[in-house]
Amino acid sequence: MIVITGATGNVGRPLVQTLTAAGEDVVPVSRHLENHGAGHQADLTNPASLKPALDGAKAVFLLTSADFLANGNLQDVVDVIRDAGVPRVVLLSSQGVGTKRHPSIHEDAVTGSGLDWTILRPGNFASNAFAWADPVRTQRALAAPFADVALPAVDPQDIAEVAAAALRDSSHNGAIYTLTGPEPISPRQQAAVIEQAIGEPIDFTELTRDQARANMLTFMPAPVVEATLDVLGTPSPAEQQVSPDVENVLGRPPRAFADWVSRNVAAFR
Numbered sequence: 446m447i448v449i450t451g452a453t454g455n456v457g458r459p460l461v462q463t464l465t466a467a468g469e470d471v472v473p474v475s476r477h478l479e480n481h482g483a484g485h486q487a488d489l490t491n492p493a494s495l496k497p498a499l500d501g502a503k504a505v506f507l508l509t510s511a512d513f514l515a516n517g518n519l520q521d522v523v524d525v526i527r528d529a530g531v532p533r534v535v536l537l538s539s540q541g542v543g544t545k546r547h548p549s550i551h552e553d554a555v556t557g558s559g560l561d562w563t564i565l566r567p568g569n570f571a572s573n574a575f576a577w578a579d580p581v582r583t584q585r586a587l588a589a590p591f592a593d594v595a596l597p598a599v600d601p602q603d604i605a606e607v608a609a610a611a612l613r614d615s616s617h618n619g620a621i622y623t624l625t626g627p628e629p630i631s632p633r634q635q636a637a638v639i640e641q642a643i644g645e646p647i648d649f650t651e652l653t654r655d656q657a658r659a660n661m662l663t664f665m666p667a668p669v670v671e672a673t674l675d676v677l678g679t680p681s682p683a684e685q686q687v688s689p690d691v692e693n694v695l696g697r698p699p700r701a702f703a704d705w706v707s708r709n710v711a712a713f714r
Contacts (some may be wrong), residue, residue, distance in 0.1 A: 451508030454538040460605035499529035540568040563611035567624040571705040588650040590657035595629030600700040620689040
């Protein structure tokens, strides 16, 4: 049995589907399961709420929410997992830990746990483009900062498939994988891909850093906002580099941003 936290999100949902299709017994865990079918409702800021889902589990996928850094303690969660006798953890971290943009406290809790572990460090998510869905759909307009700064956006489906491999195969124990898309793509280029997919022009507006910060503070803690804006606006060479890890794990190249758009085009129409 494999336990998936964050099971209703952009990574958790395809991960549950991938593991289920592979014949695994999966327990989806989320703070909000009311509209998502069977599973276990738990909040990682209350680690004890996870305990009932862990009985008999052989692995846990750990995905924390954006506000967890301010409100939770992953060490407490890892302690609950270890005390339940679960041998393996796969943590969804971030590329920013490797490039020193983000703190390593979550990774430290996992690597120091005594459990078998794998760490995934995705960069910019293709699914961040969902933030543009409503204005594109209703106004055929899109606004983003740093219009021509390109990063290799990673498809959450690729993250999910790498996570599934790590959860099922002990050969990934102790590995840290940086997950990116196949090529850097800027917000302006992403807008052009969406424009082509929906078959209508989109009015693109470049936001200032201050405007972007104000928007992001409505759903992200301030330190995460600043680090994210630094990556988006002044990425390091490492953050713009395409990683080979998706292809090395899955045996195929990572999906392009256009592939993600084609699967989610209804959100923009």
